[in-house]
Amino acid sequence: MRMAGKRVTSTEVTPDTMTDPVDWARHYWEQQKLDGDEQRFLTLTSLLRYQRLVADEVDSELKKHGLNMTDYLLLMTLQLSEHGTRLISSLARNLMVHATTATLATDRLEQRELLARSPHPTDRRATCVTITQKGREAIDTATRALTAIDFGMRGSSPTDVTQLHDALTAMRQSAGDA
DSSP, X not given: OEETTEEOOTTSOOGGGOOOHHHHHHHHHHHHTOSSOHHHXXXXXXXXXXXXXXXXXXXXXXXXXXXXXXXXXHHHHHHHSSSSEEEHHHHHHHHTOOHHHHHHHHHHHHHTTSEEEEEOSSOTTOEEEEEOHHHHHHHHHHHHHHHHTGGGOTTOOHHHHHHHXXXXXXXXXXXXXX
């Protein structure tokens, strides 16, 4: 456990002086002798807290560029695609958002001329979106800004980032993602 930056044992600290919420949860889990997988619960808690910290910092930076996370990831997906064009339905699946969310993001970005909509050449029901030059410039600027803040992972070493990426990739794959 951590208290004021130093490592202490659980017998030296009381729950109201714990600074790490995950340590606080561990303390009460052990004290109450709860059933279940304590380590997975604590890992879930830690993962969700870290995700929120990273997302908050990234969201704050993107806001300066008039983007939100969905807008950024949608534009980046288009930027990374071979021809800069994808179906809205493919974008929604790739970003793990509802098709309505992808459509609303497309509306916002099209209004700002960061992407253009076009009908699918063979499927009348499908709509393609293509990143524009203005969109490429916007995504490049936003990506440079996110790079400057380590994509919200400040203080993490390159080794930490690589290990986290590798662990998350293995866990995603075991859950059927990819």
